[in-house]
Amino acid sequence: MVSTEKEVKIARILIIVSVIFGLFVVMALLTIGIGDLTGRGGASGISRTGAILLAAVKAAGVGFGLVAYLTITRGDTRRAGVYALAASLLPPLDLIALFAGLLALLPRKEGGDG
Numbered sequence: 001m002v003s004t005e006k007e008v009k010i011a012r013i014l015i016i017v018s019v020i021f022g023l024f025v026v027m028a029l030l031t032i033g034i035g036d037l038t039g040r041g042g043a044s045g046i047s048r049t050g051a052i053l054l055a056a057v058k059a060a061g062v063g064f065g066l067v068a069y070l071t072i073t074r075g076d077t078r079r080a081g082v083y084a085l086a087a088s089l090l091p092p093l094d095l096i097a098l099f100a101g102l103l104a105l106l107p108r109k110e111g112g113d114g
């Protein structure tokens with residue numbers, strides 16, 4: 001039972017770290033995507049559009065990460081694991097959220113059979 005509580009705490013911390021890193025990635029991609037508005041040249045139009053689209057998809061992943069965190073704090077680790085896996089699979093791949101989701105989805109035995 002103690003190891004289960006430790007696993008949930010580790011998964012919760014990993015989800016928080018994943019959301020924070022995801023926010024940094026979204027901000028970086030938006031900076032690349034809207035760099036032309038500040039008067040700086042550099043990237044072509046296709047890469048700017050791609051960066052903005054990738055930022056939108058990653059923002060959805062951050063949203064799933066936030067929902068996973070709220071769900072795991074309520075005690076529903078199975079559903080939080082599913083949300084964390086969904087957050088990890090949205091491009092770009094988030095390995096921290098993937099590990100947290102798998103950790104939350106591990107089968108646990110609440111009591112012994114004998």
